[in-house]
Each structure stands twice: as structure tokens, then as C-alpha cells.
Amino acid sequence: MRIGIIGATGWLGSALGAGLLSRGIVQPGDLALLNRSGPRPDYHGHADVVWARDVADLVAQSDVIVVSVRPEDWPELALRAEGRLILSLMAGVNARELARCGGRIVRVMPNAAAEIGASYSPFWSAEGVTDTDRDTVRHLLSAIGTTDELSSEAEIDLMTALPGSGAAYPALMAVAMAGFMRAQGVADAIAWRAAEAAVVGGARLLERRITEAPALVAAYRDYRGTTAAGLEAAEAAGFSRAVVAALEAATEKARRMAEGPA
Numbered sequence: 001m002r003i004g005i006i007g008a009t010g011w012l013g014s015a016l017g018a019g020l021l022s023r024g025i026v027q028p029g030d031l032a033l034l035n036r037s038g039p040r041p042d043y044h045g046h047a048d049v050v051w052a053r054d055v056a057d058l059v060a061q062s063d064v065i066v067v068s069v070r071p072e073d074w075p076e077l078a079l080r081a082e083g084r085l086i087l088s089l090m091a092g093v094n095a096r097e098l099a100r101c102g103g104r105i106v107r108v109m110p111n112a113a114a115e116i117g118a119s120y121s122p123f124w125s126a127e128g129v130t131d132t133d134r135d136t137v138r139h140l141l142s143a144i145g146t147t148d149e150l151s152s153e154a155e156i157d158l159m160t161a162l163p164g165s166g167a168a169y170p171a172l173m174a175v176a177m178a179g180f181m182r183a184q185g186v187a188d189a190i191a192w193r194a195a196e197a198a199v200v201g202g203a204r205l206l207e208r209r210i211t212e213a214p215a216l217v218a219a220y221r222d223y224r225g226t227t228a229a230g231l232e233a234a235e236a237a238g239f240s241r242a243v244v245a246a247l248e249a250a251t252e253k254a255r256r257m258a259e260g261p262a
């Protein structure tokens with residue numbers, strides 16, 4: 001099966017291309033790539049991938065087309081892809097709009113952990129997508145992590161807010177934590193290591209047991225010690241409310257983008 005990636009050297013397109021090649025899901029000669037800056041002599045260690053001349057050339061050389069350009073760049077693509085399976089990674093471009101290209105539409109919401117094969121990339125299939133297409137989608141997404149099929153397109157907007165945000169909120173928390181340490185006079189490198197211990201070490205502790213998070217919070221609270229004091233102050237300052245507000249704002253933005261200009 002020939003795969004085409006539009007936006008192949010961008011953040012996500014590149015991560016997907018790397019994952020597809022390194023896992024042998026696609027052979028280099030069956031991977032057609034398009035970007036704005038033109039062909040590169042090396043693509044993730046491969047010289048023999050196919051660089052398309054333009055969108056029409058990419059479509060001609062692909063059975064499945066991954067659209068990994070930013071939402072604002074979608075209209076200018078003027079994609080015509082009759083009979084092709086289209087995987088759109090774009091936030092806020094709805095299936096009705098995508099269907100104008102003539103292909104069978106699947107919307108996927110990956111995240112930046114695709115870079116390390118750890119994206120959770122739920123997808124939603126529009127009308128006309130077959131069970132064979134679904135198998136193809138699952139197979140391709142295994143290149144960057146795990147997936148589930150969603151039952152409604154509306155859930156894609158929710159998935160755009162989370163998990164689409166990827167490392168954004170952990171990074172924001174790390175910035176605030178390291179900032180506190182530095183403000184107390186702690187050396188830069190040590191301040192960052194302290195933040196890393198909480199954000200990265202904490203995340204690793206929760207890996208594959210995230211449903212135990214409430215019990216973990218309760219366990220810390222039970223000490224009635226320093227962390228309990230911190231958790232209480234965080235909640236009093238609106239920590240959980242801030243998380244919900246962030247996810248509401250991101251979901252709302254995705255919905256507004258999908259509705260198009262007022």
C-alpha cells in the first residue's frame with residue numbers, strides 16, 4: 001500500500017513518516033512525501049522515499065493520503081483525491097469540509113508524543129469508510145502509538161483539547177515549578193532537575209496505572225504533611241478549575257475552527 005504524507009517534514013508528519021519507516025509498516029519506495037521546502041537527500045535515514053512534485057503528483061502516487069498541514073493551510077491545498085482514504089490530522093477542519101476532496105474521510109487526533117512512538121491517536125470515520133479502511137488506519141497509527149475509534153466527530157474536538165495538547169500542560173507546570181525554585185535562589189540546572197523529578201518521574205510512576213491517580217492523590221493527602229498542604233493550596237488557588245477551564249477553552253476553539261468563519 002502506498003502512503004502519501006502532505007506536510008511530511010512538519011512536527012507530526014515527520015514523526016509519522018519516521019514511525020512508518022522504522023517499523024517497516026511502509027517501504028521507502030511506497031512513501032510519497034510533500035512539503036513546502038522540497039526534497040531532502042535523507043528522510044529518517046532513507047534516500048529512496050518518493051518526493052512528490054505537487055499535491056496532484058502525491059495523490060497519483062498514493063492509496064492513502066495523510067493531511068498533516070496546519071488547518072489554515074488546508075484551503076490552499078485544493079486537494080482532489082477521489083477514491084483515496086484520507087487521514088486528516090488537522091484540528092478544527094470538519095469532515096464536511098474535508099469531503100470536498102472526494103476521498104473517504106478519517107479524522108485522527110494524535111499528539112506530539114508521536115515523536116517517541118507514544119501518541120494516543122483516537123480516530124473517527126466518516127460515512128463511506130470501510131472495515132478494511134479501519135484496519136488500515138489502525139495499522140498506520142501503530143507507527144506512532146495506540147488508538148481507539150471514536151463514535152462521533154464531536155469527540156474529535158474533545159480529543160483535540162486532550163490528548164492533542166500532548167506535552168503542553170506538563171511543560172507549563174514544569175515552567176512554573178522551575179520558576180518557583182529559581183525565585184528561591186536555587187541554581188538553574190538544579191531547579192529544572194527538581195521540576196523534571198515531579199513532572200517526568202511522576203508521569204512515569206503513573207504510566208499504565210493512570211486510573212489509580214485518585215488513590216494516589218488520596219494517599220498523599222492521608223499523610224497530612226507537606227504535599228497535602230501543597231495540594232490543598234493548589235486546589236484553593238483553583239488548580240482543578242484551571243485544568244477544566246483550559247480544556248473547555250481548547251475544545252471551544254476547535255469547535256469554532258470547525259464551524260468556520262462567522
Ligand SMILES: NC(=O)C1=CN([C@@H]2O[C@H](COP(=O)(O)OP(=O)(O)OC[C@H]3O[C@@H](n4cnc5c(N)ncnc54)[C@H](O)[C@@H]3O)[C@@H](O)[C@H]2O)C=CC1
Pocket residue numbers: 006007008009010011012013034035036037067068069070071073076077089090091109110111112164165166
Ligand atoms: N503538533 C501537535 O502537537 C499536533 C498537531 N496536530 C495537527 O497536525 C497538523 C500538523 O501540525 P504540525 O505538524 O504541528 O505542524 P507543522 O507546522 O510542524 O507542520 C506542517 C507542515 O505542513 C507544511 N505545509 C503547509 N502547507 C503545505 C502545502 N501546501 N504543501 C505541502 N506542505 C505544506 C509546512 O511547511 C509544515 O512543514 C495540524 O493541522 C495540527 O492541527 C494535531 C495534534 C497535535
Ligand SMILES: O=C(O)[C@@H]1CCC=N1
Pocket residue numbers: 091160161164165166
Ligand atoms: O494546538 C494546536 O492547534 C494543535 C492541534 C492539537 C494540538 N495541537
